[in-house]
Amino acid sequence: MDFKDQIKQLGDRVIRLKDSIQTEEATKTALIMPFLNTLGYDVFNPFEVVPEFISDIGTKKGEKVDYAIMRDVNGQMEPCMLIECKHWKQSLTLHDNQLLRYFHVTKARFGILTNGITYRFYTDLQEPNKMDEKPFLEINMLDLRDNQIEELKKFSKPYFDVDTIISTASELKYTAEIKTLIQQEMATPSDYFVRHFAKQVYGGQLNAKMMEYFTNLVRKSFQHTFSDQITDRLKTALGQEELTASQPVPVETQPEEKKGPTxxxxxxxxxxxxxxxxxxxxxxxxxxxxxxxxxxxxxxxxxxxxxxxxxxxxxxxxxxxxxxxxxxxxxxxxxxxxxxxxxxxxxxxxxxxxxxxxxxxx
Incomplete structure (x- = not known):
C-alpha cells in the first residue's frame, strides 16, 4: 500500500473513532500515534519518538512538549520535529504553549500543533529560530487533498529532508494565505475589491447605493464563474463516462432487463x-x-x-x-x-x- 492510500485509510479511521474519544490522552493513542506511525516513525522506540519531551527553558524547569521526533545528526540524536497535542474537539491555538518556547531552545526546525484531526506545520520563515505565528501547511484528516498528501509525504521518515521542506514551505504558506483572502472576498467582497471591478465596467459615480449594487453583482459573478467551471468539468467527465458506456457489451454479459418503474x-x-x-x-x-x-x-x-x-x-x-x-x-x-x-x-x-x-x- 502506498503512502497516499495509508493516509486516506487513516482518515477513514479518524472518522470512525473520533466520536468515541473522550480525553486528550485517548486522542493521542487513537489518532496521533497512528499518524506518526504512518509517517514511518516507531512510536514505541524512545530513541526515535520521545513522549513528554523535557528541556529547561530559562527559569522554567521541567516543561514538556507532547512528542519530539529525533533524528541522527552526525552521530548525535537531535529533535527535528516538536509536536503538541490537544483533544480532538479542542480548537488549535498557539497562545501561551510550550511549542513556541521549545522552538527557541532546541535544534528542531518544525513544530506541529494537532488535535488528531487538523495538523498545522510551522517553521521559522520570517525570523530565524522564532516559530512563525501562521502555519505553512495544514492537513485536515476529514478532508484530505492529494496535493497536501504529497507535501505531507516529505515529513515521512524515508523522505525527510530539512532543506527540501524549507524550500517549498514559503510558497505553501503564502499560497494558503492568498487562497484564504480569495475565499473571504468571494463571500464578502471588500470595498477596494468591488471598486476594482466596478470602475472597469461602470463610468458613473460609485456612491453608497451603487457600491451596494456592485457588491451584490461581484458576489454573484464569483458564484456564477465557479459554477460554470464546475459545469464544464462535469460535462467533460460525464461525456467520457457516456463514451465508455456506449461501447458495445458482449451478449453474454448483458444484464437482465429490469421490470417496473426505475x-x-x-x-x-x-x-x-x-x-x-x-x-x-x-x-x-x-x-x-x-x-x-x-x-x-x-x-x-x-x-x-x-x-x-x-x-x-x-x-x-x-x-x-x-x-x-x-x-x-x-x-x-x-x-x-x-x-x-x-x-x-x-x-x-x-x-x-x-x-x-x-x-x-x-
Whole structure:
C-alpha cells in the first residue's frame, strides 16, 4: 500500500473513532500515534519518538512538549520535529504553549500543533529560530487533498529532508494565505475589491447605493464563474463516462432487463449535487453530503439520513425547483431557471445544515 492510500485509510479511521474519544490522552493513542506511525516513525522506540519531551527553558524547569521526533545528526540524536497535542474537539491555538518556547531552545526546525484531526506545520520563515505565528501547511484528516498528501509525504521518515521542506514551505504558506483572502472576498467582497471591478465596467459615480449594487453583482459573478467551471468539468467527465458506456457489451454479459418503474439519475441531477457539495464543503466534511434519487425528486442529505434533508431538487418536469428546509424542517419550494441558481440559495443551504449540528471549528 502506498503512502497516499495509508493516509486516506487513516482518515477513514479518524472518522470512525473520533466520536468515541473522550480525553486528550485517548486522542493521542487513537489518532496521533497512528499518524506518526504512518509517517514511518516507531512510536514505541524512545530513541526515535520521545513522549513528554523535557528541556529547561530559562527559569522554567521541567516543561514538556507532547512528542519530539529525533533524528541522527552526525552521530548525535537531535529533535527535528516538536509536536503538541490537544483533544480532538479542542480548537488549535498557539497562545501561551510550550511549542513556541521549545522552538527557541532546541535544534528542531518544525513544530506541529494537532488535535488528531487538523495538523498545522510551522517553521521559522520570517525570523530565524522564532516559530512563525501562521502555519505553512495544514492537513485536515476529514478532508484530505492529494496535493497536501504529497507535501505531507516529505515529513515521512524515508523522505525527510530539512532543506527540501524549507524550500517549498514559503510558497505553501503564502499560497494558503492568498487562497484564504480569495475565499473571504468571494463571500464578502471588500470595498477596494468591488471598486476594482466596478470602475472597469461602470463610468458613473460609485456612491453608497451603487457600491451596494456592485457588491451584490461581484458576489454573484464569483458564484456564477465557479459554477460554470464546475459545469464544464462535469460535462467533460460525464461525456467520457457516456463514451465508455456506449461501447458495445458482449451478449453474454448483458444484464437482465429490469421490470417496473426505475429511477434514473440524470447528469443534471449529479451536477446539482456537486454544486451543493461545493457550497457546503467549507462548512462540513464534503464526504458526509450524499444524494438519493426518487421518482418525484432528487434529495441531498446529511450522513445519508432521510431525517437530515439539506434540500430536494425537482429537475425533471417542465419547471425546475428547489425545496429548502428551515431550522424546524418546514419546507419552502422555489422555482429556479437552471441549476446555476442553486448558488443563489447558498445561505439557506448552510442554515439547513446548521440545524443538525454546528460547523466544525478547528
Amino acid at each position: 429511477v434514473v439519475t440524470t447528469p443534471e441531477e449529479l451536477e446539482s449535487f456537486y454544486i451543493v457539495r461545493a457550497i457546503l464543503r467549507n462548512t462540513i466534511d464534503a464526504n458526509r453530503i450524499v444524494h438519493r434519487d426518487a421518482q418525484s425528486y432528487f434529495a441531498i442529505l446529511l450522513d445519508d439520513n432521510n431525517r437530515k434533508p439539506i434540500c430536494r431538487l425537482h429537475l425533471n418536469g417542465n419547471k425546475k425547483a428547489i425545496t429548502l428546509f428551515d431550522e424546524n424542517k418546514v419546507e419552502q419550494r422555489y422555482e429556479i431557471n437552471s441549476i446555476n441558481d442553486i448558488f443563489l440559495h447558498s445561505d439557506a443551504l448552510i442554515k439547513a445544515l446548521s440545524a443538525y449540528e454546528k460547523p466544525v471549528v478547528s
